[in-house]
Amino acid sequence: MTTTEHLADTVENAAANPETPQPFRELGLKDDEYARIREILGRRPTDAELAMYSVMWSEHCSYKSSKVHLKYFGETTTDEMREHMLAGIGENAGVVDIGDGWAVTFKVESHNHPSYVEPYQGAATGVGGIVRDILAMGARPLAVMDPLRFGPADAPDTRRVLPGIVAGVGGYGNCLGLPNIGGEVVFDETYAGNPLVNALCVGAMRVEDLHLAHASGTGNKIILFGARTGLDGIGGVSVLASETFSGDESAGKRKKLPSVQVGDPFTEKVLIECCLELFQSGIVVGIQDLGGAGLSCATAELASAGDGGMHVDLDLVPLRAEGMTPAEVLSSESQERMCAVVEPSNVDAFMAVCAKWDVIATVIGEVTDGDRLVIDWHGQTVVDVPPRTVAHEGPVYNRPIERPADQDALIANAPDALARPSTPEELRETILKMIASPNLCSRGWVTEQYDRYVRGNTVLAQPNDTGVLRIDEETGRGIALATDCNGRYCKLDPYVGAKLALAEAYRNVAVSGAAPLAVTNCLNFGSPEDPAVMWQFEQAVRGLADGCVELGLPVTGGNVSFYNQTGSTAILPTPVVGVLGVLDDVRRRVPSGIGNEAGETLLLLGE
Amino acid sequence: MSPRIGVITFPGTLDDVDAARAARYAEAEAVPLWHADHDLRGVDAVIVPGGFSYGDYLRCGAIAKFAPVMTEVIDAAKKGMPVLGICNGFQILCEAGLLPGALLRNAGLHFVCRDQWLKVENAGTAWTTRYEPDAEILVPLKSGEGRYVADQSTVDELEAEGRVVMRYVGGNPNGSRNDIAGVTDARGRVVGLMPHPEHAIDALTGPTDDGLGMFLSVLDAVVKA
Amino acid sequence: MARVVVDVMPKQEILDPQGQAVANALPRLGFDGVSSVRQGKRFELEVDDSVDDAALAKIAETLLTNTVIEDFTVRRVES
Amino acid sequence: MARVVVDVMPKQEILDPQGQAVANALPRLGFDGVSSVRQGKRFELEVDDSVDDAALAKIAETLLTNTVIEDFTVRRVES
Numbered sequence A: 001m002t003t004t005e006h007l008a009d010t011v012e013n014a015a016a017n018p019e020t021p022q023p024f025r026e027l028g029l030k031d032d033e034y035a036r037i038r039e040i041l042g043r044r045p046t047d048a049e050l051a052m053y054s055v056m057w058s059e060h061c062s063y064k065s066s067k068v069h070l071k072y073f074g075e076t077t078t079d080e081m082r083e084h085m086l087a088g089i090g091e092n093a094g095v096v097d098i099g100d101g102w103a104v105t106f107k108v109e110s111h112n113h114p115s116y117v118e119p120y121q122g123a124a125t126g127v128g129g130i131v132r133d134i135l136a137m138g139a140r141p142l143a144v145m146d147p148l149r150f151g152p153a154d155a156p157d158t159r160r161v162l163p164g165i166v167a168g169v170g171g172y173g174n175c176l177g178l179p180n181i182g183g184e185v186v187f188d189e190t191y192a193g194n195p196l197v198n199a200l201c202v203g204a205m206r207v208e209d210l211h212l213a214h215a216s217g218t219g220n221k222i223i224l225f226g227a228r229t230g231l232d233g234i235g236g237v238s239v240l241a242s243e244t245f246s247g248d249e250s251a252g253k254r255k256k257l258p259s260v261q262v263g264d265p266f267t268e269k270v271l272i273e274c275c276l277e278l279f280q281s282g283i284v285v286g287i288q289d290l291g292g293a294g295l296s297c298a299t300a301e302l303a304s305a306g307d308g309g310m311h312v313d314l315d316l317v318p319l320r321a322e323g324m325t326p327a328e329v330l331s332s333e334s335q336e337r338m339c340a341v342v343e344p345s346n347v348d349a350f351m352a353v354c355a356k357w358d359v360i361a362t363v364i365g366e367v368t369d370g371d372r373l374v375i376d377w378h379g380q381t382v383v384d385v386p387p388r389t390v391a392h393e394g395p396v397y398n399r400p401i402e403r404p405a406d407q408d409a410l411i412a413n414a415p416d417a418l419a420r421p422s423t424p425e426e427l428r429e430t431i432l433k434m435i436a437s438p439n440l441c442s443r444g445w446v447t448e449q450y451d452r453y454v455r456g457n458t459v460l461a462q463p464n465d466t467g468v469l470r471i472d473e474e475t476g477r478g479i480a481l482a483t484d485c486n487g488r489y490c491k492l493d494p495y496v497g498a499k500l501a502l503a504e505a506y507r508n509v510a511v512s513g514a515a516p517l518a519v520t521n522c523l524n525f526g527s528p529e530d531p532a533v534m535w536q537f538e539q540a541v542r543g544l545a546d547g548c549v550e551l552g553l554p555v556t557g558g559n560v561s562f563y564n565q566t567g568s569t570a571i572l573p574t575p576v577v578g579v580l581g582v583l584d585d586v587r588r589r590v591p592s593g594i595g596n597e598a599g600e601t602l603l604l605l606g607e
Numbered sequence B: 001m002s003p004r005i006g007v008i009t010f011p012g013t014l015d016d017v018d019a020a021r022a023a024r025y026a027e028a029e030a031v032p033l034w035h036a037d038h039d040l041r042g043v044d045a046v047i048v049p050g051g052f053s054y055g056d057y058l059r060c061g062a063i064a065k066f067a068p069v070m071t072e073v074i075d076a077a078k079k080g081m082p083v084l085g086i087c088n089g090f091q092i093l094c095e096a097g098l099l100p101g102a103l104l105r106n107a108g109l110h111f112v113c114r115d116q117w118l119k120v121e122n123a124g125t126a127w128t129t130r131y132e133p134d135a136e137i138l139v140p141l142k143s144g145e146g147r148y149v150a151d152q153s154t155v156d157e158l159e160a161e162g163r164v165v166m167r168y169v170g171g172n173p174n175g176s177r178n179d180i181a182g183v184t185d186a187r188g189r190v191v192g193l194m195p196h197p198e199h200a201i202d203a204l205t206g207p208t209d210d211g212l213g214m215f216l217s218v219l220d221a222v223v224k225a
Numbered sequence C, D: 001m002a003r004v005v006v007d008v009m010p011k012q013e014i015l016d017p018q019g020q021a022v023a024n025a026l027p028r029l030g031f032d033g034v035s036s037v038r039q040g041k042r043f044e045l046e047v048d049d050s051v052d053d054a055a056l057a058k059i060a061e062t063l064l065t066n067t068v069i070e071d072f073t074v075r076r077v078e079s
Ligand SMILES: Nc1ncnc2c1ncn2[C@@H]1O[C@H](COP(=O)(O)OP(=O)(O)O)[C@@H](O)[C@H]1O
Pocket: A145, A146, A147, A148, A180, A181, A182, A183, A184, A185, A440, A441, A443, A446, A447, A450, A461, A462, A463, A464, A465, A466
């Protein structure tokens, strides 16, 4: 290796060489976005700063196309709906008070694109990521669910993707000791080439243990702990590396890096126990998970949520690969890492807990009294930015919206035209065909690969429509969770379709004997640059929010996944809705299905 | 004083809370044991619970067998202390040489979680006296590497000496030799079982409460001793 | 008949939790001096002489290896 | 520093469902002439020169292999 590789682009260098061309378009930034970064900084960004802004201002991290619509959730939530809510949209995950001093936190997130590239690892790290979100709130993760969508069951690519995704969800979740209490498996041709892997995690804590991460208190230490940082998932940012690695062999190699991350559930399991012990002993100010955008995201978010600045020394970050550039260290999506803010007097105690669990922990910086996020590398400053501009003040777009021209034709093409079974034989045949169809047949092949028993609190799981967990062994207090979405309804009418998804999850929770309490969602759509998709999105958000008002439930959090399409064909609009309910005593749960006892009476409620 | 049942936690152990709960349901005192300690804390029996110790990346149980606490378990077992290895615990006991054979990847190559019928073949071990001989019980099975293998002479010996403790009935879920779900040592004190009796102690959270018998049995065994 | 060995290893830059677990265990077991461990797969195939190198490479690449995260080598060994 | 390779293969008499699954898939994918496939593990270790053959054999035998079901070979390769 040559020595030139370490000549990182410093702030000083950026100021001195304002016209150095930068590959901002390859990193996904638009011309005006790049111009805004230059304006914020009063100079061109360094490579490391460019890497930070480009990931943090991506659709995935900044919600730039969805923000203006998601506001509607907040606007429609009344104080009454907020009654049980302890934390809502904007936090890692929503938190609700379920009584008896228990707080429950839950969230669903997508990991669609990585799961298409590498099904097993994509799905596995999807589970790993959502679990760390829940953990960062101070809660013990208790269970997972996995709403999945695939192309046609007999399509060759589904045969590649489905077994890997199911094995990945199971492989990671089983090894973490989190029961899988439900999910969905839906097939539709629009998901061929773009499967959906949504992962939900639910956790619980005592109300007084709720932790919201922020870096406050000058002098407090920033500690990175968990796995080492490697070249995982930095696919895009390797464009920058090739610049610095001017023409030598490794440049070529670096460029080909797949942007896949490999999960290590064992490390995460140990990290969970370690974090819970840290929270328990009260020696952390806050803990932030590292997910997409890695350290860029964690440092910028911690700093902008706090009241000061932050200084980080990147040389201290334990690395797994040689010759990483500062931009790569900041953007690496290596899994199973967390970042904590710790008062200096507690650092030793913190390190002792990490040592007990064999978790690597390193002080990488501290909270400063300035208002800048400053990051050094080899003694020189490579990042010097106002953290809010990275984490919260990204671009916001009012994308064009247009109801698709063919929507009326689609609606007009009603099922009335279809032939109906008219004889008992035809009816029998239709029923047999239906129950054997991929969308209705047994999910046993999938659910058998998931541990639903671990920890001994699973009261209902498959084949029930709702998962029910015991939270308190003394009182029997527990929760119910269901996720639902019919993308075909949403395609016909995204507003009503989203309401129906909510209504279905709500019903499923209610019939298990639980009182519905809160809603989360994962909004999977096509490209936001397509006005028809934006229309679907806007309608779905309004439908879901209005439905929540009618039912009196708050949306406590969610996730948006855009660009789910193959070529110009978008997936069915798929706003997956999760409803959380509470049972005073899980012994009074109602399993789904009939025929448990002889002589049962069947009643049909509603119209 | 109620008997004390130790439950070991390795990094990556998952079913320790369940094993401890099962011990409590049987009215024993559950005593947590830490992998890194050379100390059994005066317990009367030990459960090596399920999970993925050290991630099970190399081979299930391969690394856990070297933990300091296992040295103590091996010593105590040789002196006759009842030891139950469940799932990963069974794998660890085999790796540690306390039980013969090994557990390999399921013949179907997938992790399997299902409610499994078992036949109690030996109701005379420290962990099975509360069952009628030939009783059939329903408990969860959840494992990816649960296929019991041993060479022919070992299998013959186990069969001849009645050391097959439980057998799968209603279909072999993983390709185990002779449908073997669990085996015991020559004295009937150390038992390894692939399915999870600790997940079947209460019909609220498991398929049945058929598993409780194992924890009640060991109380009889240690009280008698 | 020929015997063919296909070695499949995780790519260098990719996390190898399996190898790491072994590497971490060694010092605890009293073995020092091992600085890194990587764990991969080894396949042994018995093939007819009709199977040429191109076919073997194809088998290794499409079936035995996940080329997103693994590299492979194929070699014939005498049996 | 030396590079050491440890190959661990399932014993001949032990059923190897993974190898078998590969062998069964081959004809379906249009590859004929492969009569058997066995799948084992390959470990690559970087060791100090101080680590002698006896220590390597010990590592292979006690940790990397379960000799009830597997056989192993150890060899040093130039790196
Ligand atoms: N991906 C999955 N992960 C976990 N459980 C699942 C998954 N898909 C389906 N299930 C479970 O399988 C059962 C049957 O699913 P499904 O046929 O979709 O039910 P329904 O059509 O009644 O909603 C339910 O308990 C559901 O939660």
